[in-house]
Amino acid sequence: MSASDLLATEMRAVLDRLATEDGPQPDPTLLPPAEGRALAEASNRRWNRGGPVMARELIVETADGRRAYVYIPQGDSGAQAILYVHGGGWSYCSAATHEGAARWLAEAAGAPVVTFDYRLAPEHRYPAGLEDCLSVWAGREGILPGRIWSVSGDSAGANLAMAMMLRLDGRDLxxxxxxxxxxxxxxxxxxxxxxxxxxxxLTRDKMRRYWDFYTGPDADRLADPGLTPANAPDAALAALPPLYLNAAEIDPLCSDSERLAARLHALGRKDRFDLIAGVVHGFMQMSLWLPQSVDAYRRAGDAFRDIT
Incomplete structure (x- = not known):
């Protein structure tokens, strides 16, 4: 059975609609960085339409001088907040492309979600983006004072969120x-x-290029948990806060999440893992048209309430 045979009916309809609306598209990883980013911005911003209406939206300057975008849902208790790190292969996308994701997560979790921009590869290779994430985390009290914070991210943003927690090494988690x-x-x-x-x-060759953008082609990626968190020592993984992980079934990265979830379980942790059938990488961007995306946010919100 081919990968396309596994597509859920709704997922296939979304992909067909995108092909009809956009026509043939170049591979952004084969374009100069500025052109690839412009293509990723244009293709992702459509997903911001139709998201949940927030009680308040703020733009706050962080302690390190960047902008943080704050989405506060109806019924916010005032107790918690989530720092969200956007995906895009460490090289593309922005807080603007993931505005819809922030809104859906805020509504599902019942807590404000804060997004921001970090430096992108290949102009700014590892650890520049990670350092920016850590800087925003360190100054989070200036964004929404008095909150208990969690962290979230998708794709490369999930990598950066995990790397952040490992770099904090038990302090200020x-x-x-x-x-x-x-x-x-x-x-x-x-x-x-x-x-x-x-x-x-997403394809294997695209991921190879994303890694080359982020680290250069000759980096020892497996030796540094800041790059490959799945290879962190047992003690470092055991010390992490409670986690919720999901994976898309039709995704080259699916085994990354499955293997990490299995390793965490083997350490005696109780982290929750969801495998979402019939969908492709990035499906949670597609809430405008894809019911599995809306349901995935609901699952994440339920998990957030269970583990916080």
């Missing part, structure tokens, strides 16, 4: 982590990398 179809390893021969090598959507 978030209350919980909500991690969506993340990059946790660099094993291009994993079961999902082999099975979903050609997509649909």
């Amino acid at each position: 978030p209350q919980s982590g909500l991690l969506f179809y993340g990059v946790y390893d660099a094993d291009f021969d994993s079961p999902s990398y082999r099975a979903i090598a050609e997509g649909p959507g």
